[in-house]
Amino acid sequence: MPATVVVGTQWGDEGKGKFTDLLAKDMSMVVRYQGGHNAGHTLVVDGEKFALQLIPSGVLYPYIVPVIGNGVVVDPFVLLAEMKMLQRRGVDTSNLKVSGNAHLIMPYHQQLDALHERHLGKAKLGTTKRGIGPAYSDKSMRLGIRVQDMLDEDIFAEKLHTVLSHTNKVLTKVFNRLPVDPDKLAEKVLSECLDGIKPLITDTVNLIHDSLEAGQHVLFEGAQATFLDLDHGTYPFVTSSNPTAGGACPGAGIGPRHIDRILGISKAYVTRVGAGPFPTELFDLDGDRMVDIGAEYGTNTGRRRRPGWVDAVMLRHAVRINSLSEMAITKLDVLDTFETVKICVAYEIDGQRVEKLPYHQSDLHRATPIYEELPGWQQDLTAATQASDLPPNAVTYLRILEEQIGIPITLVSTGPGRQQFLNWN
Ligand code: GDP
Ligand code: IMO
Ligand code: MG
Numbered sequence: 526m527p528a529t530v531v532v533g534t535q536w537g538d539e540g541k542g543k544f545t546d547l548l549a550k551d552m553s554m555v556v557r558y559q560g561g562h563n564a565g566h567t568l569v570v571d572g573e574k575f576a577l578q579l580i581p582s583g584v585l586y587p588y589i590v591p592v593i594g595n596g597v598v599v600d601p602f603v604l605l606a607e608m609k610m611l612q613r614r615g616v617d618t619s620n621l622k623v624s625g626n627a628h629l630i631m632p633y634h635q636q637l638d639a640l641h642e643r644h645l646g647k648a649k650l651g652t653t654k655r656g657i658g659p660a661y662s663d664k665s666m667r668l669g670i671r672v673q674d675m676l677d678e679d680i681f682a683e684k685l686h687t688v689l690s691h692t693n694k695v696l697t698k699v700f701n702r703l704p705v706d707p708d709k710l711a712e713k714v715l716s717e718c719l720d721g722i723k724p725l726i727t728d729t730v731n732l733i734h735d736s737l738e739a740g741q742h743v744l745f746e747g748a749q750a751t752f753l754d755l756d757h758g759t760y761p762f763v764t765s766s767n768p769t770a771g772g773a774c775p776g777a778g779i780g781p782r783h784i785d786r787i788l789g790i791s792k793a794y795v796t797r798v799g800a801g802p803f804p805t806e807l808f809d810l811d812g813d814r815m816v817d818i819g820a821e822y823g824t825n826t827g828r829r830r831r832p833g834w835v836d837a838v839m840l841r842h843a844v845r846i847n848s849l850s851e852m853a854i855t856k857l858d859v860l861d862t863f864e865t866v867k868i869c870v871a872y873e874i875d876g877q878r879v880e881k882l883p884y885h886q887s888d889l890h891r892a893t894p895i896y897e898e899l900p901g902w903q904q905d906l907t908a909a910t911q912a913s914d915l916p917p918n919a920v921t922y923l924r925i926l927e928e929q930i931g932i933p934i935t936l937v938s939t940g941p942g943r944q945q946f947l948n949w950n
Contacts, residue, residue, distance in 0.1 A: 527742045528779065529786040530770040533750025534843035536797035538823070538830065539790040540855035540938055542566025545582035545746045547936075547943060548788070553741035554590045555583030556733060558776030559766035560748035561598040561630055561660070562607075563653040565824025569941040573614075576824045579604050580611065580621065581746050587617050590736070592729050595626035596766065596776025598660040599672060601718040603630075608721070622727040625673030631685075631714070633692055633705050634659040640700045650762055651799025653826055661765035663688060672726055675719055682711040730778035737783060745773040745784075751843040759886060762801025770847040788935075789849040791840055793857045793866075793922075796821050796830035804892045805833035805869045819859040834896065836869040837929035842882040844932050853936035854926070857919065858945075863901040866922055869894040870929055897925060907940040911947050923949065 529548065533539045546568045549555050562578035569575075570585060577584070579599065581591035593599060608618045634656030641658070642649045652658060663669040668688045674681050685707035693704035736743055749768040752758045757769055766772065770787045774780060794815050797803050807815070812832040815821060821830035843849065860866050872879045872892035883889050902918035909915055915923075915937075927934045938946045 527740075527785055528737060528745065528783045529742070529788060530745040530747065530773050530784055530847075531788050531790060532747040532770045532847050532849070533753075533768060534789040534791045534840055534847070534849070534852070535750050535795050535836075536752050536801075536803075537750045538565070538796055538798070539750065539792050540853075541747060541790050542568050542577060542582045543855065543938060543941065543943070544788065544790055544853050544936065545744060546570070546585060547946065548744055549583035549586055549589055551742060552583060552589060552744045554592055554733065554736050554743045555581040556592040556594050556729075556743060556745050556773075556777050557581045557597050557748060558594045558745050558773045559596040559768055560764065561655060561657050562600055562603045563655045563657045563764060563825065564748035565826075566746075566748070567824050567941065568943070570943050572942070575611075575614070578607060578825060580607050580618070583744065583746075584611065584618060584621070585616060587620075590620045590622060590732075592727075592733065592777075593621075593623040593627060594729055594777040595624040596772065597624070597627050598630050598657060598664075599623060599627045600630040600656065601672075601675070601714065601722050605718060605721045621725055622729055622732060623672055623722065623725040624729040625671065625676075625726045627672045628660055628664045628669040629672060629675075630656040630660045631670065631710065633689070633696070634663070636702070637692070637695070640702070644700070649800065651828075658765045672722065675715065675722060676726065678711070678715060681715060682708060685711050733777055733779060737779070745777060747772070751846055752839060754846075757846050759801045759889070762799065770849070787847055787850050789840075789843055789847060789852045790855060791835065791843075791852055792855050793860055794819075794835050795833045797833075798823050798826070798828050798830050802886065802889045803831060803833055804838075804872060804889065805836045805894045806831055807833050811863070814863070815859060818862070819856055834867040834869055834894070835926065836894070837926065838869060838872055838880065838882055840930045841880075844930055849932055851933050851935040852927075852930060853938065854923065854934055855938040857923075857937055858906045858939045860901065861904060861906055864903070865898050866901050867896040867898050868922075868926055868929060870897050871895040899925065907945060909939050909947055910944070912949050914947065
């Protein structure tokens with residue numbers, strides 16, 4: 526029953542989409558298990574770029590069944606727009622399935638997300654304002670509306686009445702906004718979305734298990750990343766789901782024993798969008814070079830990503846939290862022109878050397894990185910397709926990084942294109 530999880534090991538945008546697409550070639554099914562359209566996963570195939578938010582990154586292969594699992598929060602308008610975008614570009618989306626148990630993001634969730642952020646002022650999280658937090662809050666409050674509720678007009682309207690009797694009080698009394706009319710909203714969602722969504726609604730849990738039992742390969746595509754995880758990330762500067770590999774279990778309805786390969790994805794440096802601690806963050810020209818060369822602007826929101834050197838302390842923690850079996854390193858080519866490259870191997874906190882991620886976040890805020898500085902390779906890697914194409918300094922960099930994180934690096938990406946990677950080890 527071969528199941529693989531692809532998971533981000535930093536703060537997102539590591540290149541999960543690229544490697545999901547790459548690995549998907551040998552899979553039958555690709556499943557998203559958490560998050561929503563806060564994700565932006567980029568695939569570049571034959572020079573053509575696809576930026577996916579909700580639809581799994583295996584969709585470009587006609588034989589793959591892309592599945593949006595129960596743990597995902599789905600904006601039906603966004604889903605239909607993304608399907609149309611793909612269809613216009615000649616991609617067949619007819620295999621797409623959506624769990625009836627996935628929760629819906631409604632327009633009031635997006636409105637609340639923006640209002641909460643404004644209310645927080647300087648303490649804002651820098652969310653994507655896609656309504657993710659409010660939708661998962663409603664799910665936890667048992668006020669959420671699920672995809673399957675769309676199938677019955679009366680149930681859908683009744684559920685909207687129930688949730689809005691609460692949410693309208695928040696909108697009007699806390700935020701001084703107009704209330705949402707549940708009947709008008711029900712009419713709008715069902716008239717504009719039901720025909721498109723209905724054929725996708727599936728019992729995805731049994732679908733996934735039938736596939737696994739038939740010996741087919743299923744890939745679980747994480748969105749966001751380990752340090753944006755609601756439980757294990759840099760709370761409160763996190764998303765509202767569990768992107769870590771274990772999240773694939775509740776988010777798709779599999780058990781831990783189904784998973785036999787867990788591939789972590791890390792950039793050769795780090796980026797973060799939004800607020801929160803970031804020990805190796807750079808505010809200098811090296812950081813600007815990473816942003817410029819790596820085109821570090823959000824796939825989804827266009828925001829400049831904060832850059833920094835790769836942090837092995839965090840990666841070692843990600844290895845533990847996700848029980849990673851291997852790591853893929855992306856964007857090695859972005860460091861091609863650097864005279865020297867750095868790996869953070871430990872932190873100094875109050876004069877002490879610390880090799881594990883501090884348990885108290887206030888310590889993380891005071892952590893100063895201890896770097897191992899290595900000579901750069903100063904050579905174009907974008908055409909490298911095998912390990913022997915790499916210059917000695919790039920090999921040394923990868924070997925030291927591998928020693929630091931303690932698991933094998935198996936794949937290295939040297940450009941955005943599907944073919945720009947090499948097998949390592
Ligand atoms: P994801 O959210 O983890 O799927 O990552 P994003 O798609 O948000 O961001 C990764 C960006 O880096 C995208 O623009 C990719 O096309 C690009 N990319 C991925 N791998 C590489 C690589 O090895 N080198 C370079 N230069 N770009 C890459
Ligand atoms: P992919 O899948 C990078 C960040 C936001 C913010 C925090 C909470 O492309 O790697 P949210 O809207 O989820 O409530 O925002 O999480 N964030 C991401 N950062 N990549 C992502 O997705 C992200 N999804 C959310 O910037 O800091
Ligand atoms: Mg992204």
